[in-house]
Amino acid sequence: MTVMNVLNQASQALVEGDKARAIALCQQYIDENTNDAKKSSLGLRILSDIYFGSGKIETAIHLLEAAQAKLIHSADQGELLVVQNSLAQRYADDIRFEDAMNTWLAMAAEAANMGDIDHFIEGLIGIAQLLEVVSDHQRALQFYNKARDHYEGIQSSQLKLRINLCEVSCLIALTLYEDARQLLADCETQALLDGEFADAYMAELFVYHSQICRAMGQIDGAINLLEKARVSSERHKLKWISNKISLELGLCYSLIARADDAILLLKQTLTDIADLSLPMLRSELYEALSHAYDANGEYLQALACEEQAHAIAIELLSKVPVSELGLHCLRRFKRWEPKLDFEKTRLENAALKNQALSQQEVVSKLEKDVYIDPLTRLYNRRWLDVTFSTRKGPYAILVADADHFKSVNDEFSHQVGDVVLQELAFILQQSVRSGDFVARYGGEEFVILLVETQADKVVRTADRIRNQVEQHHWQDIMPGRQMTISIGMAIKTEQEAVDSVFERADKALYQSKHNGRNRVTFGKKKED
Numbered sequence: 001m002t003v004m005n006v007l008n009q010a011s012q013a014l015v016e017g018d019k020a021r022a023i024a025l026c027q028q029y030i031d032e033n034t035n036d037a038k039k040s041s042l043g044l045r046i047l048s049d050i051y052f053g054s055g056k057i058e059t060a061i062h063l064l065e066a067a068q069a070k071l072i073h074s075a076d077q078g079e080l081l082v083v084q085n086s087l088a089q090r091y092a093d094d095i096r097f098e099d100a101m102n103t104w105l106a107m108a109a110e111a112a113n114m115g116d117i118d119h120f121i122e123g124l125i126g127i128a129q130l131l132e133v134v135s136d137h138q139r140a141l142q143f144y145n146k147a148r149d150h151y152e153g154i155q156s157s158q159l160k161l162r163i164n165l166c167e168v169s170c171l172i173a174l175t176l177y178e179d180a181r182q183l184l185a186d187c188e189t190q191a192l193l194d195g196e197f198a199d200a201y202m203a204e205l206f207v208y209h210s211q212i213c214r215a216m217g218q219i220d221g222a223i224n225l226l227e228k229a230r231v232s233s234e235r236h237k238l239k240w241i242s243n244k245i246s247l248e249l250g251l252c253y254s255l256i257a258r259a260d261d262a263i264l265l266l267k268q269t270l271t272d273i274a275d276l277s278l279p280m281l282r283s284e285l286y287e288a289l290s291h292a293y294d295a296n297g298e299y300l301q302a303l304a305c306e307e308q309a310h311a312i313a314i315e316l317l318s319k320v321p322v323s324e325l326g327l328h329c330l331r332r333f334k335r336w337e338p339k340l341d342f343e344k345t346r347l348e349n350a351a352l353k354n355q356a357l358s359q360q361e362v363v364s365k366l367e368k369d370v371y372i373d374p375l376t377r378l379y380n381r382r383w384l385d386v387t388f389s390t391r392k393g394p395y396a397i398l399v400a401d402a403d404h405f406k407s408v409n410d411e412f413s414h415q416v417g418d419v420v421l422q423e424l425a426f427i428l429q430q431s432v433r434s435g436d437f438v439a440r441y442g443g444e445e446f447v448i449l450l451v452e453t454q455a456d457k458v459v460r461t462a463d464r465i466r467n468q469v470e471q472h473h474w475q476d477i478m479p480g481r482q483m484t485i486s487i488g489m490a491i492k493t494e495q496e497a498v499d500s501v502f503e504r505a506d507k508a509l510y511q512s513k514h515n516g517r518n519r520v521t522f523g524k525k526k527e528d
């Protein structure tokens with residue numbers, strides 16, 4: 001059996017909820033490849049992830065340690081860095097902070113030797129995380145700044161986004177809200193460009209926005225943003241973000257005389273995480289619960305929760321090698337940097353030789369830019385005309401147009417109009433499934449292409465999208481004003497030409513406008 005075969009089967013078994021079979025398949029793969037360090041390490045890494053997903057952190061760590069041992073004398077140092085990074089993260093999850101620090105340091109030193117900027121940065125972020133455990137945000141920021149020195153050399157766009165997100169969180173902890181807000185704007189662009197996890201990243205961004213709003217006393221705005229975060233996080237079902245949302249909601253409720261709701265929610269979240277090792281979150285939840293009891297005048301309970309939070313914080317503090325972290329660590333990273341630069345120059349020289357190839361890449365990037373609308377980052381009309389029109393098979397076309405958009409520009413400003421268009425683009429993008437497409441056709445008109453072709457389901461989807469726009473909290477952007485869209489839709493059969501389907505959808509849109517706007521109309525074929 002080939003690697004992919006076994007791993008595909010294991011992941012298929014996981015999807016089907018059959019963990020035992022997934023584990024057996026990985027184990028079989030490891031046994032079959034004991035003499036191949038890279039292959040068996042890969043098997044061990046995947047097996048470790050499966051155990052970690054089931055809450056078996058110690059087993060997960062043992063497996064990664066075994067993978068590290070296999071690789072340490074092998075030629076595959078690149079794979080070793082990947083294993084060490086996961087291992088350090090697992091040590092940190094298991095509150096073995098000293099092991100985590102040493103593993104990240106070993107990994108960063110090796111990464112510098114190899115000129116692997118990404119893993120060097122992972123090391124910096126890892127150490128910064130440990131500093132944040134002891135609330136030394138100022139020093140953590142120095143590590144993020146160091147990472148920023150090498151920002152342009154980072155290969156992975158997700159890692160670039162992660163540095164920014166870590167820094168945003170750190171700036172908020174330092175109450176540097178304006179800096180955090182500026183960085184959030186960059187993160188938003190980066191997040192939307194991530195095909196697979198855009199909504200998960202957006203959920204995290206909404207939480208940070210909400211924290212800033214709460215700090216500024218805009219509690220309704222903060223709660224509204226948390227609702228957005230909840231919607232954005234639904235697809236990936238990320239437990240950590242839903243816990244974070246509950247924590248933040250609890251803090252907000254305490255501030256608007258809804259302390260009873262806060263207490264209920266925070267206690268429920270504490271129960272939900274009872275079996276998990278999440279001391280930092282637990283400490284924050286107790287702290288928030290203490291505020292809620294305080295707001296309710298239940299001072300004894302408030303004190304008891306404060307004590308719980310304090311005890312966890314002290315326990316954590318005792319496990320972080322505080323004296324080793326900070327300046328000492330930072331000096332070590334600085335010492336390794338020249339090696340990294342030397343390797344970088346060597347790699348850049350090698351890259352020059354491949355210039356013909358990279359020029360090709362530049363061309364394809366430019367081609368990509370040609371198909372993206374700069375305001376909304378959605379596909380543009382050119383993409384629809386050139387790329388999409390060649391698509392085979394049936395699909396549904398929805399043409400959506402903002403109602404009375406001209407008056408938004410007139411009443412507020414063209415800049416506000418632009419923000420409304422960006423927000424609309426975001427809502428539309430959030431409302432469709434992967435495999436569907438959203439494009440900006442021009443002005444305030446959008447086109448949505450759905451793989452779904454059952455008429456009743458298409459109509460329901462269109463109406464859900466229309467409703468989401470109508471229910472959206474537009475007050476933050478346009479006080480006293482709502483926004484709605486009208487939609488026309490048509491379904492393309494295998495044989496029909498794209499143009500005639502578009503025409504039907506367009507006529508249906510006209511009908512929606514004519515009949516009063518904020519509605520959807522299905523453009524039936526004459527023979528239907």
Ligand SMILES: Nc1nc2c(ncn2[C@@H]2O[C@H](COP(=O)(O)OP(=O)(O)OP(=O)(O)O)[C@@H](O)[C@H]2O)c(=O)[nH]1
Pocket residue numbers: 375401402403404405406407409413414415416417418421442443444513517
């Ligand atoms: N801010 C902003 N406005 C734009 C952009 N593109 C087009 N517009 C404006 O969108 C408005 C569209 O107005 P109309 O075509 O009259 O339609 P409407 O006001 O939405 O009215 P109905 O469609 O009939 O509901 C015009 O005022 C354009 O200037 C853009 O990129 N940014």
